[in-house]
Every structure is written in C-alpha cells, then in structure tokens.
Amino acid sequence: MAGIAHLVDFGSTFTKVVVVDLERPAILGQAQHPSTVDTDVTIGLERALEKASGFSDAPVRLRLASSSARGGLRMVAVGLVPALTAEAARQAALGAGAKVIRVFSHELTAADVADLEALRPDLLLLAGGTDGGNRAVVTHNADAIARSRVDAPVIVACNRVASDAVVARLSASGKRCYPTANVLPELDRLDVEPARAVIRDAFVRHIVEAKGLDRAISRVDDIVMPTPAAVMDAATLLAHGTGDEPGWGDLMVVDVGGATTDVHSVSSAPPGQGLVPRGLPEPDAKRTVEGDLGVRVNAHSVAELAHLHELRADLAQALRAPAAKARCDHLAANTGALASSGEESALDVVLGAACVDIAVERHVGHVRETYSTQGTVQLLHGKDLRAVKALVGVGGVFAFGPRPAEVLRAALARAELPHSMRPETPALYHDARYVFYAMGLLARREPALALRLLKATLVPHGSAPAN
Amino acid sequence: MNPTETPGGTPAPDGPVVLLGVLKDIHNLGVLILKHALERAGFRVVNAGAMLSTEELVGAAVETGARVILVSSSYGMAALDADGFRGQCDEAGLDGILLYIGGNLSVSRQNRRWEDIEAEFKALGFDRVYPQDVKLAQVVADLRQDLGLAA
16 A cells, blocks of 8 residues: 555653554654643644654555543443452453543442542443342442433443343433443453443544544544553554464563553463462453553652562662662652663663563462362462563663663563562563554554564564573 | 253253352362252352352352352361351341352261251351262252242
8 A cells, every 4th residue: 555654642741643654564753742632632733743744745544543641541440349340340441441540349329429420530331240140239330320420421331131221221311321241241251352342432432522632533534542552452463463464472561651551461371280260360451550650750659669579679779779769759750851871871771670570560460379188279360471472662761761671671570479470481572663552553454564563663682581 | 030940951041040169179070060950950050160268259149149159168177268158148248148068068077977067057157058978959959949949
C-alpha cells in the first residue's frame, strides 16, 4: 500500500504522532507537541501533525489515535465476592486499558453509592454471580445504581440468568447499559474478552466525546482505544503473530512511565509441572498497573519502597543514599527534569530498575508450599511466567536512558526469590524508538505490517541468564 | 425445582446447585465419582477443586448460589479445618445452607466409635457426616430429603 500512516496518541503531557511508510514498510519518525486536551485538543494535534509532515510528503492513508488524556479511561468495577467476580471484573477492565479507580464487592450500601457518585467514573462494569448462581446481589446492585445519580454507561457482565432483569432495571431508569458475557461464567473459567471488547466500544462511543476528543475526529479516521489497550494489542500481536507469520510466543512487556508502571503478560502455557493452581483462573493476556511506581511523578514513592525485602539489594542500597533521596524529591517536583550528569543518569537507571523489579514481582504468580497426606504440595497463586520467551522494555527509561538492558534485567528470576514465577531466561528487547503503542494501533488495520515493524524495531540484548 | 433424572442423565437446568470440594489435600477421584452420580440424579454440581480452605468454599458457594456444600477430606484432620466453617457461612449470608462432609475424617478412627466422629462433626455444624464407605445412593437420598425434593 503506497502512502503513510499517522499513529496519534493524545497523552496527558504530549500529543505524539508516529509516521509509518506503509509501502516499504518503515517507521519514518515521531513528532510531538504539548497536549492541549484541556482547552482545544486540535491545537496540539495540528502542531504535532505539522512537525510530522517533515518526515514525508506522501499521501496520508491512515490516521488512527489512542488516548490516555484527562485521566485515561477511569472505571469502577462492581462484583460479588472480592476474590471471584469482583476480581474478574477488575481484570476485564484493566485488560481493556482502563484505570480501575475502585472495586466494590457484595451489596452496594448507601455509603458505597455516595462514593460511586463522587468518583464520577467514565464507565462502570457490573458483575456478580457465576452463570446460574447468585442473582440476588447483582440485582440489588442494579437497583442501587438505577436509583443513583451515576450517569456513566454500565457494562453488564454478570450471571447470565440475572442479566435480562439487571438490564431492564437499569434501562428503565434511563441508564445506558451494554450487556455482555459473564466475566466468570464458571468458578474455573474466566471469560474477560467479551467484556473487554464492549468496554472498548463504549470508550469510542461515549468517552471520546466526554473527554473533548471528538473535536479531533475530523482530523483522524478513528480514536480507537485507550493507550494501554494499544500496548496490550501490540504485545498480543507480537506473541501470537498473524495467520501468515508466527509471533514470538509467550512474552512479557514492562512499560515504565513517569507516574505508573504497567506489566503486560501474554501467555497460555499451563503452570509448570508439580504446581497446583489456586484461586481465580488467570487471563492469557494480563495487565497490571502500579500507580505508585514511576520514574518522575512517583520517584519519591519508589525511594520510599527501598525497604521492601523483595527489592534487589543493590537497588535498595542505591535508593537509600541521601543524594538519591534528594534527587527523587527533585524529580517528583520537576517531572520534566532530564539527567544532566553521570550520577543523575545512574539514578535514572536505578529508579527504572526498581520500578521494573517491584512491578514484575506484583504481576507474577507466587508459589507457597504446604503439606498433605501425599507429601509436599506447591500451590500456585497467579501466573507462572518462568518460561516466557521474550521480555520487552517500553517507556522513556528504555528509549532515552542509558543501559536499557540493565533496567530490564531487574525483571528476571533470582535465587533469593525462589517462590516468584518471574521470567528465567527470556530474550531481552527494548523499544528504542518509543513506538510500541503505535504498532498496537496500526495492528487494528494492518496487523501483518505492524508485526513486521515490531520485530524489526525492537532492539535485542541477547538471551540473558537469570541473575 | 425438582431435579428429576432426565434420560441422558443430564442435570435439570434449574435444579439446586451442589458445591463439591476437597479440603486441604489433593485426592479427587472420589469427588469425580460423586459428581457423576449426583449429576445423574439431576443435581447441578459445581466442583470447586482440591486443596481448598473453608474461606474459598464459602466464596464459591456465594457466587454459585449453592444450596449444599459437600466437603470431602481424606487426611484425617478435617475437624481442625472445619472448625468455624458454619460460622463463616452464616457471616457470608449462607445461613441455612446444607453442609455435608465425608471421607477419612479422623486420624484415630480405628480407636473411635463412628457415632463419636459423627457427633463431633455435627457439633461443628454439619448436617450430614459420612464414613469412607458410604453408598452414593445414600447421599443422593439424603440430599433429596433435606432439600424437600421428591424421591
């Protein structure tokens, strides 16, 4: 296909445009301009597009956008039992690229409803009961939401038997609602993909307008998804491949930002031999978000986590140094600050590695040993990610910082954490051009091309042995 | 709600849910046989798995709307695990749920009368207590009686 694609991201700080030559294919470059989402989103977009026009004068065939502006997609999940449907609903929302601002379980009380109204979520996900199971609680919760001042669209992903009554009650009170498959149809079967698709659809239908992004619609073909969903799509494409071209197999992507660190894993391999899985089944494509881990806005909170015994000893020691603490305070107060000396660069590496280390520790599964009549049993809570084949670092700390492989190695398994199911010997890569999310957007229309560009762009660092 | 046996032995779609689970150990063959027998008798059976805690069984019963929790235990220490189970059910809004337990329920069973073991578990809040060699037909008959269903 002749021509170029513009892949736009409306971020909270910058509006970015990645320019792709669709014919060669190749990534021609990236332009950015400070975001203007709080006034008129088109101003920042026009400036960024002007800069992008310097890369090529070929006709623009495709212009797709993602958005994380104005707080991203803020969602509340409501379920029944905290460890079951409430957690399944949370997983569904996270995987759709949402920021889950609160999870409610059991019957919503008057105080819960007041909190819900005050939170003003963009979308609400209502779950509860396995198929044919409890229907009283989700019906109660539907009534409570119906009577409330909540005006967010409601995604209904509850007990199939209760779904019609829930939708009827919500619709009768004027709430917009979208029924979809139960997120937990059976105790041992999670089914989050239908809910994720409906969340993305509701994002396009309602949230784009609510965030003032609709003004930009005339300049782009589509605003298709929240930015974290684009990262998840790129990760899934890279793992699974397309019909014609194989992917890399099971993998993990760590996305380190200024305020948050996301970990995405795409894996369908069963748990290792001898492990007995426990708790809620895990989604093949899983995303976790750490709101306290980031290399700028949250630099200070990372420094405060230096006491965690899970944190690698050398990182903890480096963060405890008085000069490091002072620098973290400075970074949190001056989020645009760049390293200007060897020491400051070194601390960026330490901060990035600490975010990777803790975020991966929270993402992966853990094994606990217990005893039975049959001898020792190893119980697995969460995902066994020891055998992932690739580990990819995404974010400024990898694209612009020194020693990206060193930052990435903080994700690997190590002897002092024998119960953490961390990657053991994956091939290491980093996104040197900061285009991973853009390939997730491109994958919407041109998956084969996006896969080729991803494989060609990610910088390899060999297969590192576990620390 | 009448779990009548259909010709293919499939459960009635609106029949009561019986939740099966194995406490603290990983044996599961007996549970699979029991599941099959109960389904042939028309019950909807949810197998919550093995190596469970009572908290996990309670959560599973809440989500599935179970009317009966049937616990299997083979390691002889179930009295320790099940202490407080009825109270947990009451707290979770499962007051009145039927609790059945069966298996190797006491490590010292050779030295104890079955009546004493049964009394111990009834005192813990179980409605029915079964030894290892209970007949499946007995469990089905008890379930029908306790749920007020036609035999």
